[in-house]
Amino acid sequence: MARFTPPAADAMRARLLLAARDEFAAAGLVGAKIERIAAAASSNKAQIFHYFGSKEGLFDALLAQTVAETFDEVPVDTDDLAEWAARLHDSYVRRPWAERLATWHRLERGSDGALEAVIASNTEAVAAVEHAQRAGVLPRSYRPAVLLGLVMHLAAFWSSTSPEYGSLVAAVAPARRRQIVIDAVKALVGG
Incomplete structure (x- = not known):
C-alpha cells in the first residue's frame, strides 16, 4: 500500500495564496x-483556516505578500525616481492583480484594515x-510621504484608471504610457 505524504506546508500555503490572488x-x-x-488550490476550507485563520487573514496575507513582492521586484531608487516609477508602472502592467487587490483593500477594509507589513514597507x-531630500538628491517641495505617494500614483495611473476615463486615453500606446510616467515624475521632481 502506498504511503500518503502530505504536501509541504510552504507549497500548500503558496497554492492557497495563488488561488486567493485570482479570486480576491x-x-x-x-x-x-x-x-x-x-x-x-486543490485543497479545502480547513486548510485555509489552518494557515490563515479566516478569509480576512488570507486576504491580509495575500496583500502583504503582494506589496513585499512589488518592493522586492522594484526597490525604491531615489537616485532616479522617474525610472523607478517607470519600473513600478511596468510591474503593474505585468501584475494587474496587484493594483486590483490594493483597490479592494481600500474599498473594503479602509483604515480599519491597516496591515503592519504594508506600513513597514x-x-x-x-x-x-x-x-534623499536631506542629501539634496530630491527636492523638498513636498513632504517625503507626499512625494512618494504622488510618484506611486503616477506609476499606477494607467492601471488604476476607470473604464470611463480609460476610453479617453485608450489611444496612448503602452510604450508611450511608460514614457509619460517618466516625464510626469521628472516634472514633479524638477529633473
Missing part, C-alpha cells in the same frame, strides 16, 4: 468565496525619500 482580484474580499479558493520607502 476578481471579486474582492466580500465577494470572494472560500470554497472556490480551496477548489482552485511604506515607512522604509518614505525614509529613503526623506534621506
Whole structure:
C-alpha cells in the first residue's frame, strides 16, 4: 500500500495564496468565496483556516505578500525616481492583480484594515525619500510621504484608471504610457 505524504506546508500555503490572488482580484474580499479558493488550490476550507485563520487573514496575507513582492521586484531608487516609477508602472502592467487587490483593500477594509507589513514597507520607502531630500538628491517641495505617494500614483495611473476615463486615453500606446510616467515624475521632481 502506498504511503500518503502530505504536501509541504510552504507549497500548500503558496497554492492557497495563488488561488486567493485570482479570486480576491476578481471579486474582492466580500465577494470572494472560500470554497472556490480551496477548489482552485486543490485543497479545502480547513486548510485555509489552518494557515490563515479566516478569509480576512488570507486576504491580509495575500496583500502583504503582494506589496513585499512589488518592493522586492522594484526597490525604491531615489537616485532616479522617474525610472523607478517607470519600473513600478511596468510591474503593474505585468501584475494587474496587484493594483486590483490594493483597490479592494481600500474599498473594503479602509483604515480599519491597516496591515503592519504594508506600513513597514511604506515607512522604509518614505525614509529613503526623506534621506534623499536631506542629501539634496530630491527636492523638498513636498513632504517625503507626499512625494512618494504622488510618484506611486503616477506609476499606477494607467492601471488604476476607470473604464470611463480609460476610453479617453485608450489611444496612448503602452510604450508611450511608460514614457509619460517618466516625464510626469521628472516634472514633479524638477529633473
